Amino acid sequence: MQTFVYERPTTLAEAVALLDTHGSDARVLAGGTDLVIRLRDGSARPAIVIDVKRIPEMCPTIRERDGIVTIGATTVMTDLAANETVRRHFGALAEAAAVVGSVQIRNRATVAGNICNASPAADTAPPLLVYGAVVVAAGPGGTRRIPMDDFFVRSGVTTLAPSELVVAIEIPVPVGRTRAAHVRRTRRRGHDLASVTLCCSVDEKGLTRLAYGSVGPRPVLVTDESGVLADPAAPDEAKAAIFERMFAGASPSKRSMRAGPEYRLAMLRVLGSRAVRAAIERLAESRQVEA
Amino acid sequence: MEDGLSIQFTVNGRSHTLKVAVHHTLLDVLRDDLGLTGTKECCLVGECGACTVMVNGRIVDSCLMLAVEADGTEIRTVEGLASDRRLSPLQQAFLDRGAVQCGFCTPGQLMAAHALLSANSHPNLGDVQEGLAGNLCRCGCYLQIADAVLSVAEGEVR
């Protein structure tokens, strides 16, 4: 790979200033599991690489306070998947983090990197969307909060300004009982990029939130407020109709090597119904546990 | 060298201070600068695990880590598993259980297994297969590798 200037700022202000100065000539380095590959194959040729792992505001801690769980940007998948708070409140996010690559990858890949890389197939994206996560971004003008659904634009592109950094991800602890499941399609059981990645939550009021990725330029969030999907007794045809509406926006790539468009669209429906069923079962189990 | 950065890290218990090119990976530096060729180069995209080393107690694909990121860390490679020129129980188990064929993936498998056992001293077969899923073996030694790791966990090493 070609060389670059390596900066390792120790304050957020320093990092933001570097981004502000260098703009698109700079790339942010967190876990490196996407960036180093691009540096090597030449698809990224930054003049400056900014290593953000020593910045306290971005450090890999997970805190719960006042009904919000804050996940530091450089939290790695291994820790996200193992964290008690995440497992308790956002089980599907822990599930998704646990299948990103191999142990070696998960020990380095960060949740912020996953969303900033903005691959449509990012596995943490569907759960983050379903759980209503909010991205905390810091830039020269200060800090702002971006709802997850407003964060993704298309493959490799987010609504972050060129001199903004993701500092943390905040997820509101669900009010009321809700359970979710994450499922994905891969070409083998071993670690793989997903050809479809999907997360679905149902809550006691019958609200279903479903997000899917790798079937279009960005992950998509859809909801069903009718209560039909969340109802275990509702007939399959009724659910199928809702899935049709939900997946109408899916536009799988015709050129993908991982899976063809027809298969992906079909798997959306298969995975969607499996994820809904799993979420419903988990919700039912959680009621029994308390009863 | 010009445009290098000075870093300090500990490899297999020994401290090193050296100047590294910023665009060189930890894998490059271990093999080429320190002459520790036990860690292998294969896919260079973090898929095969042949380059697996431990950094601060966790396994990583060293091909995806810039050497400069390893500044201030403690690194363990396959060369650091044996002590006083005696093979570790895990290395011995690999030999005893036939977990080695061509040997090229072996250093990475050993590091992943070492990390697994350090975190979980009683893994089951599923834990082992998942813990080592990031280490490809084209010779197909997977069952023997799992057998070796489980034998160490169960204290069966001769």
Next chain:
Amino acid sequence: MSTSFIGASPNRVGGIGRVSGLQQYVADIRIPDVLEAKLVTLDCARARIISIDTSAAMQVPGVRLVMTAADLPQPMPRFGPQLEDRPVIAVGETKFHGDPVAIVAAETKDAAAEGARRVRVEYEELPAVFTVAAALDPAAPLVQDPSLRPKSPLATTNVLGEHRVGWGDVDAARADLVVENSYSFPMVTHFAIEPHAFMAAPDGDGIAVWSSIQHPNWLQRIMAKLLGLPLSKVRVYAPDPGGGFGGKQHTKYEPLVAFAALKAGRPVRLILTLEETFQAVRRAACEVRVRTGLNSDGKLVFQDIKADYLIGAYTDIADRVVGKGSYPAAGPYNVPAVRIFARSILSHTVPSTAFRGFGNPQVNWAVESNLDEGARALGMDRLEIRLRNLARKGDAFIPFDTPADGEWDQAVRRAAELIGWEKPLPPGRGRGIAVGIKSGPTTGLSYSTVRLLSDGSVVVFAGTSDMGQGARTVLAQIAAEELGAPLDAIAVVMGDTAIVPYDQQTSASRSTVLMGNSVLMACRSIQSQIRAMAARLHGVDEADITVERGVVKLPDRELAIIDVLKPGLGRLGGELTGNGESRKEAEPDHPLSGAPAFFEFNCTAVEAEVDEGTGDITVVRHVTVSDVGKALNPLQVRMQDEGAAIQGLGHTLMEHYIFDESGRIRNLGAIDYRIPTSMDLPLELHSDTIENGDGPGPYGSKGMSEGALLCVAAAVGAAVRDATGVAIRDLPLTPERVWRALQERAVSAADGRRQP
């Protein structure tokens, strides 16, 4: 006496180096003054090279040499194990995606990479053929200039070779049932975890070459010819390869690296990236049309097989693969009439080469799957149909050739027993069973030298390549057994043509038999020297002394070899040396140039479950039984068979090259070319062996290690058919392909009846 080494599973000789990380593969070897090299390739399948401007590359600090076709001898030297058609570097035209046009050598890898980036190639992309149909089209561009095959009537086509094998009269044969189907086998690559690595250095008036090569002496011969050097001045170092599987058998970029080293006057090292290995070696893809004639009693009447193998742009060993692989395509059965017509078809793709199974897996997939269909159509049990037709030991199942050399039905019955063939199947599951056969080596020559040192320790010199299959260990076991030395007192020296005697090659599962017999012979020579010593020392007639398995038996007592050796050598010490030679001469009239020394026979049975929603196949149980004569090291045998089974699951379930419309490979590298991980194993994998001591190798052994790969696909395909009612005829059986087939089943209900 102590227990035998034969049939024991001592730890791998060479294992310590592998677990300690101290073993030196080619890429680990540092020699002073070495230049690092990088290949320059074009991002297209085929191109006319208009010009190459190396000036910018030469200006990169640290770049010492940029070589193109213009810098090599004119006319361009060519090489190849079968046909000398491969240029040392592309000249005038690149013929496949990855065909190098230049090599850059520099002081550092960074400089070489930068230099390679700056080589300016002006080229015109040309239409490429990369399918059988495209290559055979009369309007297709010729992959190879006809002048390279002046004596061949096929030179004006893209057909390199045609192979016909047959007996009986297929057209006149009357069968109650004829099943005809077409099958395809994908292009797959070896993906050894060690990428190919090559290094060359001027060595006095000769040259030293390091390579991850499986055939060091063959490489030596090719290098000597290309460089105009005597063999004695070409030294090939062949460290144990990190996996070969056939992809490291034949010369690839060693000549290019050698020319670069000689031009630079310094050592030059080239280590391929994984992507470059996908562009260097692969298996031949194949399209097979099978017509199987059966009678209602399940007996095979005829097999009519047409196999079109898509090979690459250069011959390498591909035509041999086609000829040898298709030869036993009718299977290990007694078939009255057979017609096999196999072709090797050139294409603008990576040159295909040897790969475990050597052309057999492709036809096996088709022929065994077709037999499965035939059994179903007859309403006959698919195990029974195989047993009914299987050749018995001694049957000339390929007329005038090596007869069936094993009790093959034992392997079939054992596999059936292990899979529980007779047991009821849980719902949603299916079972498949298939047999595979491969011809062993048809010619061979392995020399070895064994030295018995004065303290009873032993050095074995053997030119076999130990790429993980455990040749070192087995040869050490033989020497330990014959000479009564403990295993850790045996050193096995391989991989240096200057000091190790000639070995033709490491391939075709031959080494236990050929090199093993050679080592055995060398040990026997030492034993006879010991006998003479004992006779002299004890005043006994040689005829009254036997030496076997480390024990000297005199009329009145037994002695260990060391107790004769020490007094026998006397005060001056010294050593005894024995030489062995294992030779299998060519038979020029034989279609394969020789009858196989043995057959590898395997039966694989699989129980599988299909997730009909997603198309995922779960191999619940996978059983593989090989007929090995004698397992000299049972653990190593099991490892080879399990490894072969897992590798077979790769091409069965997930492996394939993906091309774009112009013939460029899209899925280079590990992210989009999937091979089995530890999570992709069958839920249960059992291997077993049949050992009747009926092989031609030491102690009744046969060669093994390819058998368990041969019929994996057919067994899995049959299990999928059994579970879902759908027969899929193209590999790999990816979830998407299975799903699509299930959708089509839903549409045409007539095909969808499941077997009871």
